[in-house]
Amino acid sequence: MTSGFFWLDTFVKVAIALGFMLGLALPVIYAELKIMAHMQNRVGPYYAGGRWGWAQPIADGLKFVQKEDLVPADADAPVFKTAPYVVIMATIAIFVVIPLGPDLVARDLDLGAFYLLAISSIGTLGVLMAGWSSANKYSLMGGLRAAAQLIAYELPLLLAVLAVVVQAGTMSLTGIVEAQSAAITIGPISVSLPFILTGQIISFVIFVIAMVAELSRIPFDMPIAESELTMGYLTEYSSVRFSMFFLAEYASLIALSMVVATLFLGGYFVPLVPEAWLNLVGPMVVLGKAALIVFFVLWIRSTFPRLREDQLQNLAWRWLIPISLVNILVISFFAVAI
Amino acid sequence: MTIGDWLTESANWAFLFLAIPTFVASVMVVSSRNVVRAVLYLVIALGGSAALFLMLGAEFVGWTVVLVYIGAVIILFLIGIMITRAPLTKSVDLSHPISAKAPAALLSVLLFGVVAWAVVESFGLETIPLPEEATRTGEIGLSIFTSWVIPFEVVSFVLLAALIGGIVLARKDEPAEVP
Numbered sequence: 255m256t257s258g259f260f261w262l263d264t265f266v267k268v269a270i271a272l273g274f275m276l277g278l279a280l281p282v283i284y285a286e287l288k289i290m291a292h293m294q295n296r297v298g299p300y301y302a303g304g305r306w307g308w309a310q311p312i313a314d315g316l317k318f319v320q321k322e323d324l325v326p327a328d329a330d331a332p333v334f335k336t337a338p339y340v341v342i343m344a345t346i347a348i349f350v351v352i353p354l355g356p357d358l359v360a361r362d363l364d365l366g367a368f369y370l371l372a373i374s375s376i377g378t379l380g381v382l383m384a385g386w387s388s389a390n391k392y393s394l395m396g397g398l399r400a401a402a403q404l405i406a407y408e409l410p411l412l413l414a415v416l417a418v419v420v421q422a423g424t425m426s427l428t429g430i431v432e433a434q435s436a437a438i439t440i441g442p443i444s445v446s447l448p449f450i451l452t453g454q455i456i457s458f459v460i461f462v463i464a465m466v467a468e469l470s471r472i473p474f475d476m477p478i479a480e481s482e483l484t485m486g487y488l489t490e491y492s493s494v495r496f497s498m499f500f501l502a503e504y505a506s507l508i509a510l511s512m513v514v515a516t517l518f519l520g521g522y523f524v525p526l527v528p529e530a531w532l533n534l535v536g537p538m539v540v541l542g543k544a545a546l547i548v549f550f551v552l553w554i555r556s557t558f559p560r561l562r563e564d565q566l567q568n569l570a571w572r573w574l575i576p577i578s579l580v581n582i583l584v585i586s587f588f589a590v591a592i
Numbered sequence: 593m594t595i596g597d598w599l600t601e602s603a604n605w606a607f608l609f610l611a612i613p614t615f616v617a618s619v620m621v622v623s624s625r626n627v628v629r630a631v632l633y634l635v636i637a638l639g640g641s642a643a644l645f646l647m648l649g650a651e652f653v654g655w656t657v658v659l660v661y662i663g664a665v666i667i668l669f670l671i672g673i674m675i676t677r678a679p680l681t682k683s684v685d686l687s688h689p690i691s692a693k694a695p696a697a698l699l700s701v702l703l704f705g706v707v708a709w710a711v712v713e714s715f716g717l718e719t720i721p722l723p724e725e726a727t728r729t730g731e732i733g734l735s736i737f738t739s740w741v742i743p744f745e746v747v748s749f750v751l752l753a754a755l756i757g758g759i760v761l762a763r764k765d766e767p768a769e770v771p
Contacts, residue, residue, distance in 0.1 A: 333632065365651050365729055372655045375663030379635065382670045386628055394674060401671050405664070425729060 267360045271349040278541075279504040282548060283311040289549070290556040318497040326490050328389035337387065338491070338498035340380030345502045347373040348509040353428045355522050355536030356529070366427040367415050370513065371408070374468070377506070378404040381477075384499075385487035396486020399563065400470060400477035406570035407467035407474075413578035414461040417585045418454060418517045431521035448520035453588065456581045458518045460574055465510045466551055467570070469503065473558040476566060507548060515543035606647060614640025627679065631669050638662055649722055652729050 284299075287310060291298025303309025325331050351366040353359040363369050378401055385397015419425050422433035430449075437444045438452070450458045467474040478486035488499055515521060520543070522536030561569070598604055617636035624630040638661045645654035736744050 330626075330629075333629070363651070365655055368652075368659070368729070369655055372659035372663060375659060375667075378667050379662065379670075382667065382674070383632070386670070386674055398671060398674055401667055405667060405671075408663075 267350075271346055271360065274349060275346060275501070275505040275508070278508045279501050280311045280315075282504050282508060283314070284308065285548070286552050286555075287311070289552050293553070293556040315497060318493055318500075321493040323493040323495060324490070326389055329490065330387040330389070333383050333387035334490075335495070337380045337384035338495045338502070340383060341377050342498050342502040342505070344374055344377035344380065345506040345509060348506070348513070351427050352509070352512050352516060352540070353431055353522060353536075354540050355533035356428070357533055358522075358536055359428060362426055362428045365425050367419055367425045367430070367517075370427075371412050371415060374506070374510075375404075375408060377502075378408075381487055384491070388487065388490040390490050392484045392489045393487050396477045396483045396489070399483075400487060403470065403474065403477060403566060404468060406567055407464040407574075410460050410570060410574035410578050411464040411468060413575065413582060414457040414464065415517065417457040417578070417582050418449060420582065420586050420589050421449060421452075421454065423589075427516050427521070431516060431523055434520045435523040446520075446523065446525055448518060448523075450518040453585060454518055456577065457585075458514070460578050460581070461514060461518070462547070462550070464570075464574065465514065466554060467566070469507055469510065469551075471503075471507070471551065472555045473561050474566060475560060476563050507551060508544060511544035511547035511551070512540055514547045515540050519543045519546075603647075607644075610640050610643045610647065614644070627673050628670065631666060631673065634669075635662055635666055638666070652732050 288298050288306070290296075299307030299310035301307060302313045325334055348370055350360045351363050351369055353362065381400045381404070382397050385393045385395075385400065388394070418430060422430040424430060424433065434448050435446050437446050470477050477483075478488060483489070488496060491499060522532055522540050524532075524535065524539050527535055614637050617633045617640065620633040621630050621637060624633060638657060642654045642657040642662075645651075645657065
């Protein structure tokens with residue numbers, strides 16, 4: 255949907271993406287506090303806002319904003335100050351290609367899936383910048399661990415996406431959703447099935463594991479392992495800059511969940527809804543599917559212990575990458591054969 | 593065409609907006625006294641060149657530069673530097689005597705001259721119309737695996753050789769135990 259004015263369009267799209275990020279990050283933070291508490295038999299936030307502690311994320315945000323913005327004396331100030339922006343920019347840029355409806359996409363790049371992987375790899379750079387410029391050994395160790403982990407899990411992530419691209423025959427995310435909405439005829443019935451049901455179950459599992467690792471969330475949170483590294487590359491950050499990292503983490507959780515919804519769960523498509531209505535119900539459908547993935551990630555977080563560094567690297571290099579390579583072979587075989 | 597005419601085109605302003613930071617960052621890469629800072633300037637330079645590719649409608653090449661160079665090569669540079677030493681201050685051993693600087697400067701100027709000469713010689717002032725839309729990735733894939741398949745495989749062979757060479761250089765074989 256375009257109004258014909260380039261700058262107006264761009265402004266509206268950027269505003270929507272920012273609104274999306276903030277508007278969704280707060281509920282997800284609240285959901286994490288509450289869901290984790292219930293899973294671990296605790297009460298969680300209780301008093302803020304009067305009922306169920308609903309205002310807790312807002313209170314936390316205000317707390318961060320009114321703190322002092324510290325820069326360590328030995329730190330490389332310009333790099334230290336730029337690092338949060340690099341991380342958050344890489345996250346926001348993911349929203350550009352995610353389709354919320356047949357016409358509701360900021361820019362339907364022909365290279366959608368490739369762009370997504372390229373732009374999200376920039377976030378690693380921000381993490382390394384933060385780790386190095388803090389002039390703190392904990393930060394440096396955390397940054398290094400984070401980078402080693404992000405590189406290791408970027409490969410399975412990329413290979414899982416590649417398997418989907420092979421089946422869909424296009425890298426455009428809208429094209430991938432359309433490929434999933436095409437009807438498959440089995441005997442007398444003809445249905446549209448998402449890729450997770452038509453042979454991408456292994457890619458789906460690999461993608462979700464690699465995604466949790468890319469987000470550095472428990473059980474893959476070695477980079478900020480509190481018990482040994484204080485807070486990893488976030489140790490020296492405070493105030494607004496810390497909350498930017500924090501926000502970026504939740505925003506990329508949402509963004510990657512929406513990517514999973516698009517690649518494997520059929521995106522904005524729902525069966526039995528007329529084509530013309532998809533632009534209206536599409537956003538809710540994508541968000542609903544993404545919410546399932548977010549819940550799953552929170553569930554993993556509250557029930558699994560942390561992986562050791564060598565276990566973490568073994569899982570990526572010895573298991574996920576070989577499995578995804580075989581997976582691609584099998585899927586390309588069927589893509590050619592059928 | 594005068595400079596004034598050249599500046600009336602908005603695309604040329606976009607070019608300058610990208611090219612000047614790329615140029616400045618490239619100079620800073622070699623003149624910076626801090627290793628990590630130099631790598632970070634290299635990121636800006638590479639980002640600028642990726643953006644120039646995007647401006648020319650070569651989306652695939654542009655994003656490949658981002659994914660491969662910024663996303664992988666630079667990250668490995670940074671990990672390498674930070675694992676061995678990551679000085680926050682200026683490194684003294686980065687400054688070389690003029691006898692080392694002069695040949696390097698001469699070589700880069702020569703290389704620039706050769707490339708510039710080759711471009712002017714083959715295209716001159718001819719205006720090449722940009723494609724209306726970005727090149728479709730499917731077409732690039734087809735041409736790589738049909739007309740250019742042998743060069744493509746040769747390049748992958750070079751990479752394989754580099755990989756094996758790296759392993760051979762890095763690994764230390766323990767001498768066999770002599771009873």
